[in-house]
Amino acid sequence: MKNRRNKLLLAGLLLVSALAQAQDSLVTRCASTERDSVRLLKNPSLRNLRMRSEAAIQDYLRGRSGARTNAxxxxxxxxxxxxxxxxxxxxxGGPNNGNITDAQIQSQIDVLNEDYGNKSGYKGYYTDSLAVDTGIRFRLVSVVRTYNATSQFSPITDADELAGISPAWFTNRYLNIWVTRLNDRYLGTSQFPVVTEINARTEGLATTENEETDALTDGVIIDFRYFGRNSDAITSRIYNLGRTTTHEVGHWLGLIHIWGDTTCGTDYCDDTPTANTKNETTDVSCSAVYSQCQGNVVTRNMIENYMDYSPDVCMSIFTNDQKERMHAVLALSPRRAKMVEYSKISTDNLLVDIYPNPVRETLTADVFTPGLENYTVSVYNQKGQKMMADAVNRTYLNVRNFPSGLYFYKVSTANQTVTKRFVVR
Ligand SMILES: [Zn+2]
Incomplete structure (x- = not known):
């Protein structure tokens, strides 16, 4: 009898333990690939652009190898x-409250700076030989808190909705991170950058109407229970050190999962070993995982890489190729390049640049407002008639239906106005 009770107790313990494991294993770190599939469905031309983007990144890396001017x-x-x-x-603050504390938010910024600065503290098999400081850092500018009755959001389809509730700050100047409760089973998601080929006039800056829409949701979305560290809002024992955000920001800077999202796929980085698949595990002991992708050769997975799905405690690596890829994206992606450029500007003047000029289809405007000011755009023809009235923060203008001729593009903030001429032909 006693024996039977012990057996029942043991069975019960095993069940509890299995449930605990199951609870943690039900979650998936990242929905970026799924979100991207939906984006591609909505805008099939993006697939082509994506292939050209990859070619542009490879060209950039080849041309610049060994000759980086900004190393x-x-x-x-x-x-x-x-x-x-x-x-x-x-x-x-407090358990199970999505209105997280400033301390939890700052802890995430700290994690980003440690991880991108190669100071995660964990030493794995590959850490000493292949981890680098990416030369990328993060500075918290503002926290915007918004109440909304919705209890949870989809990381795959609700980026628009979140951006509607708490609009992005200019996505060519800031990394926007939405922190909320996600449904399904995902911890976070990211919008991949669009990369364009460089030419003299549009160095990293081409903008289309699709891009304009994408600009409103450009950023990452993280479930508050996996954001930052050392907070009672964080309950996972696997994803508890803020590395979901490190991972998603990696996507935002153009990185791909180290298994290339298919069996033995590529992430376009030579210094990450090819892997059969993701390291999705409830084992927090950081045990070795192996792959067999080329014939009989067995290789050790880089489970320490931030672009894997390993438990947070096991992560400590961005490689040099990943660093180079992120810097290529910072140079080639329209909004990322602008962000880098703007981060170096200090002026009190309103700056406006429009192109191409003359224009046939889409006129693009780069507008820099000092501080965080919004701006309005009005467009006039030669007779002084308004062709477009007071659009807020507009960055493109479709001129396909404009008669040929001379026009004026007027940008205003509260205290300043800049007017530029352009020609439609
Ligand atoms: Zn991911």
Whole structure:
């Protein structure tokens, strides 16, 4: 009898333990690939652009190898965190509260700077030989808190909705991070950058109407229970050190999962070993995982890489090729390149640049407003008639239906106005 009770107790313990494991293993670190599939479905031409983007990155890396002019330069990315919570009384902090504390938010910025600076503290099999400082840092600019009754959001389809609730700050100036509760089973998601080929006029800056729409949702979305570290809002024992955000920001800077999202796929980085698949595990002991991708050769997976799915505690590596790829994206992706450029500007003047000029189809405007000011755009023809009235923060203009001739593009903030001429032909 006693024996039977012990057996039952043991069975019960095993069940509890299995459930605990199952609970943790039900989650998936990242929905970026799924989100990207939906984006590609909506906009099939993006698939072509994506292939050309990859070619542009490879060309850039080949041309620049060994000749980087900005090798030692550190890029600091300004970050805006949008906390979208359903806590009607606006109380901040505490278990199971999406209205997370400033301390939790700052802890995530600290994690980003440690991880991108090669200071994660964990030493894995490959860490000493292949981990590098990426030369990328992060600075918290603002926290925007918004109450919304919605209890949870989809990481795959709700980026628009989140951006509607808490609009992105200019996505060519800031990394926007929305922190909320996600449904399904995902911890976070990211919008991949669009990369364009460089030419003299449009160095990294081509903009289309699809791009304009994408610009509104450009950023990452993280479930608040996996954002930062050392907070009672964080309950996972696997994804508890803020590395979901490190991973998603990696996607935002153009990195791909180290298994290439298919069996033995490529991430276009030679210094990450090819892997059969993701390291999705509930084992936090960081045990070795092996792959067999080329004939009989067995290789050890780089489970320490931030672009794998390993438990947070096992992660410590961005490689040099990943670093180079991120810097290529910072140079080639329209909004990322602009962000780097703007981060170096200090002026009180409103700056406006429009192109191409003359224009046949889409006129693009780069507008820099000092501080965080919004701006309005109006367009006039030669007779002084308004062709477009007071659009807020507009960055493109479709001129296909404009008669040929001379036009004026007027940008205003509260205190300044800049007007530029352009020709439609
Ligand atoms: Zn991912």
């Amino acid at each position: 030692g330069e550190v890029v600091t990315i300004p970050v805006v965190v949008h906390v979208v919570h359903n806590r009607a009384d606006n109380v901040i």
